[in-house]
Amino acid sequence: MPLVLTSAMAGRGAARCGCIMPRPSPLFLMSILIFVLMLRDNYIIFPVRYFISIFNRNAKKTKRIKEMANVKFYAGESFPLEMHKVRIIQKLNLIPVEERGKAIAAAGNNTFLLQNRDVFMDMLTDSGVNAMSDRQLASMMQADDSYAGSETFTRLEKSVKNFFGCRYFLPAHQGRACENILSHAFVKPGYVVPMNYHFTTAKALITVNGGLVEELIIDEGLKIKSDNPFKGNIDIDKLNEVIGKYGVEKVAYVRMESGTNLVGGQPFSLSNYAEVSKICRDKKIPLVLDASLLADNLYFNKKREPSCKNMTLHEIVLKYAELSDIIYFSARKLGFARGGGICTNSNELFLKMRELVPLYEGFLTYGGMSVREMEAIAVGLDETLDEDMISQGPIFIDYMVKELDKRGIPVITPPGGLGCHVDAMSFLDHIPQNQYPAGALGSAYFIASGIRGMERGTLSEQRDADGSEHYSNMELLRLALPRRVFTLSQVNYAIDRLVWLYENRRLVEGLRFVEEPRILRFFFGRLEPVSDWQSKLIAKFRKDFGDSL
Structure with missing residues (x-):
């Protein structure tokens, strides 16, 4: 049964004619x-x-907007308020629970392999699926599709340079393309890349080039429950130890990831980044900022860090840029479009990376991107400096996390960016890590709700060199909240189905691989349930919900 959960104003103004003389239509x-x-x-x-x-x-x-709109409710309750209106909708379908069971089985219990026609709410990722603004869509109409010397690239380059205050910009088709260029340019066998925490593709590209990854996030960053506002901070003592252990000459660069993707979308503070920058400058080690989730990080800097309270968003961005040697980003996240790029103020670093762009991406004035997307990115970066734009993700995530926490559902706290992160290790504490509890939870949640989440646990890790399983620090089901996409009623639906699943969690059992790729297995590996637990879960759903979808 098809459902449409969003609405839009219908246009009016059909033309009318008089009997004798035509009447001008609106x-x-x-x-x-x-x-x-x-x-x-x-x-x-x-x-x-x-x-x-x-x-x-x-x-x-x-640009005149300096602070996020402060709206209070007379009744005293607090919930997210959308600072935009819906003007275009996309129809959604919620298929019956039995069909959901067949769909996840056909996908090899891998939510990446689900067909979108079978998905009700797509909470897999925020990458490339954020809602664009009217200004972004309008800008795409002026795209110049020249192969070289495109005016579209000139506009994008100007926007990026203004946003980051950088001298040089290299385009790429998305974030991992930037990581590929960085790894080829700077990582050699035996080199190490210290970082607050790894991202899947960043780690894979470093190791493919013979490098090592050292994760130096503060201890608090790996705790499920915490009141630390900046769990993404790097441990300064650990950083000094790693540099001393390998030697400065073996450190390819230090990488800091804004809004740490794999451990709950947790931000780092500007003050911590400044400490890391000072160490890198003193030792002449490049500091690389992954700014893909910078928008969320900026929001938390502004709201949680006293020294940033009176700074504008752009002033915070420029300070990060001043402290960095290289910045790269996925514009599928930052800028709400599809693309990416690398920025630097160093001519030496720029020249070292520049020749790799035509080799792997495309000519220097498009870098594998569509010109229409480039126009949208240029506008999207400008809109990232509007607090009412960038707040929409964090405030909805905050609502979802707190509502689940009130109901006893184990989630990462404090609420971070990107999405709501459910602790599968606690949710399914009867499933061992070698049966992939986060993957099992993702499969079960799709059956219960038609919602596609993403496994962020051991499945997302790569095996050690000897073939043994590398167990993740956390087993998380990430429920991404793409910006300006879902309504509050849809978020409440997601909460309702997760509460039901938690009450029936003992029905859920583990998964095992039937097809396991060697690299990035979470993208296209296939698994099967260790028992017939899925049919039991479907039967319980039908018993509790009757004929409901």
């Missing part, structure tokens, strides 16, 4: 008005630019 009058305005502003030759100019005028108004 559409005709609007066309005349636009023609006059274009003529006035000398846009008659390039009408598309006129509409772009209107959106650019609105953009100037956006």
Whole structure:
């Protein structure tokens, strides 16, 4: 049964005619008005630019916003308030629980392999699936698709340089493409890359090039429950120890990941980053910032770090850039579009990476990106400096985490960015790690809800060199909340189904591989349940919910 859970205003204004003389329709009058305005502003030759100019005028108004809208409710309750309106919708379908069971089985119990037509709410990731703004969509109409010397690239380059305050910019098609270039340029066999915490593709590309990864996140960062506002901080003592252990000459670079992806989307503080930068500058080691989740990190800097309270978002960004040697980002996250890039102020580092872009990505004025996406990124970066834009993810995540926590569901606290992270190790404490509890929870949750989450646990790790399993520090089911995509009622649905599953968690058992790729197995590996537990879960759902979807 199809469901549509969002709504939009329908357009009005059908043309009408009189019996004797035709009566001008609203559409005709609007066309005349636009023609006059274009003529006035000398846009008659390039009408598309006129509409772009209107959106650019609105953009100037956006820059005046300094603080997130402060809205209080008379009744005293608190919940997220959308600071946008819905104008385009996409129909969703919630298939019956029996069909969900068949779908997850056909996908090899890997949510990455589910067909989107079988998914009700896609909470797999926020990568490339955030809602774009009207300004972004309008900007795509002026794209210049020249192979070289594109005006679109010029606009993107200007936007990136303004955003980060950097001298040099290299385009790439997404974040892992940037990681590939960095690894090829700086990692050699036996080199080490210290970092607060690894990301799957970053680690894989470093190790493929013969390097090692050292994770130096503070101890608090690996605790499920905590009130530490910056669990993504790097441990300064551990960093000094690792540099001393390997020697400066063996440290390829130090990597700091904003909004640590695999341990609950936890931010780091600007003050901690400054400490790391000082060590790197003193020892002449490049400091690399993965800014893919910078928008969330900026929000938390502003809200949780006293020294950032009176800084504008752009001032915080520029401070991070000043402390960094290289910044790279996935624009599938930062900028709400699809693409990426690398920034630096060092001509030496720029030249070392530049030749790899045409080799792996494409010419220097597109880097594997669509020109329309490049236009959208240019606008998206500008909108990232608007607190009412970047707050939409964190405030919805905060709501979901706190509601689940109140109901006794084990989740990562404090709420971070990217999504709500469920502790599968506690949720399914009867399943051993070698049966992938986070993967089993993801499979069970899809059956219970039609919601696709992502396993962020041992399945997402790669085996050790001897073939033994490398157990993850955490077993998490990540329920991503793409920005400006889901309504509050949909979030409440996600909470409701997770509460039901928790009450029936003893029905859930583990998974085992039937097809295991050697690299990045979580993307396309296939698994099967260790018993017929899924059919029992479906039967219990039908008993409790009757004929409900």
